Amino acid sequence: MPADPAPNAFYAQSGGVTAVINASAAGVINTAALFPEKIGQVYAGQNGILGALREELIDISRESEASIQGLMTTPSGAFGSCRYKLKGIDENRAEYERLIEVFKAHNIRYFFYNGGGDSADTCQKVSEIGERLGFPLQAIHVPKTIDNDLPFTDNCPGFGSVAKYVALSTREAAFDIASMCATSTKVFILEVMGRHAGWIAGAAGLASRSEAEAPHIILFPEIAFEEERFLAKVKETVEKFGFCVIVASEGTQTADGQLLSGSTSRDAFGHVQLGGLAPKLANIIKQAHGYKYHWAVADYLQRAARHIASQTDLEQAYSLGEAAVNLAMAGKNALMPTIVRVSDEPYEWKVGTAPLDEVANQEKMMPRSFFSDDGYGITEEARRYFQPLIMGEAYPNYQDGLPHYVTLDRHLAPKKLPPDNRW
Template structure:
């Protein structure tokens, strides 16, 4: 039996398939006779020495994670600062790792998590502690650089495109005597990938969405209202998709809440959908409905993409394999190798090339009008939402999810004070 323990942690906003990655991590490690601990509530659990013994989970429970949304072990929005500013926290993490013989650390998250994994790998190396750190990709925003896409995005994209297409049929049916404009808000602080995914719902200018407001395109109210008015006149109704990260020319978010920031220090966005809807109603006098799906975008496992599920499982498996090979400070990224048919592979990429960088929509993916997607964008997106990721349903008609009862291992260190 190999010596050492593998610690897995989830970070940031969860997705419809992040638990599939966890499932692959646990099953792959078990096959190598490696004990797997999971940090309760992400990096907080590691700091607090609140560690879950996954060996107490049956194989059926582990595999059921693959069709369970949310974060089975708990996640958190906690960003560690530099090694100098948060030295005590990094030292605490190493102390916990030493206490439980953790030799491999897999941090499943986005950009900030990649940065933390990189810093931990550097600190462990400087300290002479044999620790291999792997950043495992996950985000619905699809904003990690170098990887072709991020596990979690494909399913959120599929949910968005399907929801917009179905809502558009509803609006079209009622437009003669009721709603003329429907506004659908999507996630995406700086990158408009989910907004773009909504574009898959329509194949021509007459089909919804008629207007997409990207964070990469400066919001011009007059031009936007003219577009909405013209669409209602020609089509009979207008479906607008707006990214939460929509900005004014001065760089300020349209929906920014004054003086409010989240745990990562980002401005708290207050709901751009209702604001855009109110603008249309007040300025054009049209009847408007709006929706903010919010968490529904990232938790809809019942509508997950088969491609996305395959990606999530693959990065989990590869993360363990890379760790056991001693590939320290890397991330298993997805590389697109062919378009027709769509093919891909996994490659190890150094975290130093990924951390603190952000992938936005290429200019060539946004239509010349600034409100639509191009054929190139459609070619990129379509493979990512393909296929249905089947899941079991109970006799009551509701999905079967893995609802785990965690067993914590005993603590060996004084309580964390931080």
């Protein structure tokens, strides 16, 4: 008499993707393979949780070995991610019931959800509803966010690589301007991500090792933007060093909470002209001081920059995927594996855990002690925090002069349920 087949696992990617989220997927997949008696298949949701709602389950066993290995060096969400926040159980119970229906049909008892704060919340709810509907699941959240704003974990996978890209790009652009400023560009502005917390902009501070070195000014969402004080600092910097490099968080705002990038206007064709913080700042400076400027907006380039991913970040992303499976195998539920810093230098860290009901929907802001007195830079304490996160260059392979990134075949498992077009 054959034994009951081992239950299956579901893995999905949620929210904005990163340079190393696929390394977490590899951690889940490779570790699950070590427990053939407890885990049957690993299915991945096509386009995140939507894949479960639509019963679009990618059969990972049908991907080639090379593709699975390639996850370690491929940015973005290889299985598709989604921006889709499940409502509360009481508001939309049908959604949760559908998830459980799909999981039941495919004998899925492990739920690994790879995302930020919203998805930690979803993960927690999936765990609860399974219990309530008599189909208990083990739900483990694998943290990921370039915003670095999850609580309990010292840092978040995905952040270290953005931090490295932003610090490196700041340094490179600064070298360019330094060589041009005698007769040309005096001010350069790099706009980076970070709507609510200044972690990414703060990491750019690593590019500077002295007052003279760029970035000379960092603008954080946490520090109210004061135009006069800012303009004075720009002028002082240009007069002292010949040029001024500014790194600005997209969430830079005034004391009354108005985003600097928020104001809109219409151009000659009647099109609404959407701000962009960097051109806005450039223009404020130009009006006041007349300096020639350049600006860059890194946007997706910063979070997709697998070509210069941090080795630390890559290892941590993998380890937390691995830890998620190990936690499930140890019978745990409704947890998130975390990164616990043991020491700054030499940098040591280990995996810890946090209970999901405490993680969900919290944002961790940069501590006040990380901002310099004038609010335009970072402190030594902040440097000690950021420095290890950007260490190591985890280069991908190149083919024809470009990084070789994998695209999965995405064979879907045969559907077992009648069509349901609600999602």
